[in-house]
Amino acid sequence: MDTIFIKQLQVDTVIGVYDWEKTIQQRLLLDIELKTDIRQAAATDNIGQTLDYAVIAQRVTQLITAAPLELIETVAENVAQLLLSEFATTEVSVTVYKPDALPQAQTVGVSIVRRSN
Ligand SMILES: Nc1nc2c(c(=O)[nH]1)N=C([C@H](O)[C@@H](O)CO)CN2
Numbered sequence: 289m290d291t292i293f294i295k296q297l298q299v300d301t302v303i304g305v306y307d308w309e310k311t312i313q314q315r316l317l318l319d320i321e322l323k324t325d326i327r328q329a330a331a332t333d334n335i336g337q338t339l340d341y342a343v344i345a346q347r348v349t350q351l352i353t354a355a356p357l358e359l360i361e362t363v364a365e366n367v368a369q370l371l372l373s374e375f376a377t378t379e380v381s382v383t384v385y386k387p388d389a390l391p392q393a394q395t396v397g398v399s400i401v402r403r404s405n
Pocket residue numbers: 303304305306309358359360361386389390
């Protein structure tokens with residue numbers, strides 16, 4: 289199976305467990321992979337035959353910024369379920385980084401893989 293991916297998609301949103309985090313925007317970075325068959329798109333050179341990564345990025349950003357959340361785990365799960373339900377893919381990988389969370393670390397994050405039932 290082939291993969292369409294987006295690396296380090298930046299989304300600024302209200303995210304965090306602590307009270308001080310609920311009034312500010314913080315940066316999340318996302319790596320997203322969607323398993324799909326790209327052969328028909330390649331054979332026809334037609335965007336309508338594949339998953340448009342610009343549409344995916346816009347939809348994911350819209351979802352994450354729609355409401356504040358506490359955990360990056362919830363962000364990852366919500367994004368994975370959206371991708372599986374709205375796009376022609378049977379398996380997705382979602383990694384969410386919160387790079388400004390820990391001053392003593394380059395980044396923190398969570399990574400998940402989800403398949404359609
Ligand atoms: N596993 C997690 N641990 C923590 C999270 C999280 O989303 N998942 N969040 C926080 C705080 O919001 C932190 O980022 C504030 O700097 C702490 N641990």
